[in-house]
Amino acid sequence: GSMPVVWPTLLDLSRDECKRILRKLELEAYAGVISALRAQGDLTKEKKDLLGELSKVLSISTERHRAEVRRAVNDERLTTIAHNMSGPNSSSEWSIEGRRLV
Template sequence: MPAVWPSLLDLSRDECKRVLRKLELEAYAGIISALRAQGDLSREKKELLGELAKVLSISTERHRAEVRRAVNDERLMTIAHHMSGPNSSSEWCIEGRRLVPLMPRLVPQTAFTVTANAVASVAALHNATLPCPGDTGNKEVVVCYSYTSTTPTPACTAMPSGSIVPVKSPRPASPASNVVVLPSGSTVYVKSKYCLCCYC
């Protein structure tokens, strides 16, 4: 008799509860994402989300958190912009407002806070000595082209004795730092006003 995969897995009731809750939250998040991508929040969508929240046991805070996640999603906003035009997030923003504003949080204190503050101070002092990024990015370049003669140079020279001696082409002088010799033989003169390099 062929082996049959069991229809019931070895899962406890608590594990089944966790899996079910995960599926409910993912289903509600998927519905929120799909409705956000369609465009602004309408009355019909609000009623649908209210019914789904009851069926899937979604609290008001969880609902608003999912709405805020969908509002801050750039991909969903782009889809909604192309599908239903601009200004399609005003009702979603209103729906996602918190019932109670967040309390201000204190700066966390850890064992590495003193070290981190010291390193940040050293880095700030070092960065203060560096030139402004606007100055380092400004570069005025003047390019002048000069073309060499296109007259071909003879590859060999006949001697009086009748022998033929190959003639080496004259090697150009070593160019200056602001001269670039192209493979075609032309030279390019680059005159830079100033160039400051900064590694931040």
Template structure:
């Protein structure tokens, strides 16, 4: 005879198996669509609460979906318009009913993202022009300095001056010290308001979308690995920001 406790344990294990497989399938399907937007991330977070998925298992599922070659091929084909996602009539009716709610809830986020994108495009072009002018100036300087050195061949002591110039390029390492800025922002999340946290989340979301577009447009394995390495910490930070927002607004 099988006791009731054993039957309950089997049912609980079966339920847990269904929950984990369903969550894994949702993560794979969302990643196969190509873009992991903030709205989709909110849906995944709700499923985490419903299925009782821990953050460790969530990050493991995201990493698994990122490393899956089949999912990458599907995502590339969807972005190239070679495959169109299938939708039934019932899904289209449901999408029409939910579009009104999503538009009313996220109008302020869309406006911020659009204005920030315009500003970023306009700011990058003059920086490139200035960089090109500076490169031309640096290329012209060594031509003028090389002429007096040829005339003064009798004084070898002055040849030690170029070593001082060689020591100047060693200065670029200090920018690496600016890398721990995300840690300072994460520590100050409690002191920031909801609007400030949402703005930070919007920035991370747009940067993630830009990196995903670069990942789709390149086939070089080295470049893809570098982009994947840059995506992981940004997604972890976005998850933490969303968790902070949900803690402050548990009813939403």
């Protein structure tokens, strides 16, 4: 019997290359969620809990978490969207989160 066709085919990637790409995907995913949550407005307890779970699953360090939060807090586009969607003063909890020592 011939081998079944695997689709899509597997690429010729080393384990190290796979690790590097996976890491990039994890970091991009976390950054994307942070951006979306910041654009929504306030950092609620539910969002904090979600980010806690997500950082475990995606292997995000506390340092990386804080850096991403600070990036989102300083992003004019995200701040503008948050302001228009949920009013002013939605950044105080985010700012605290970006400085929080764990």
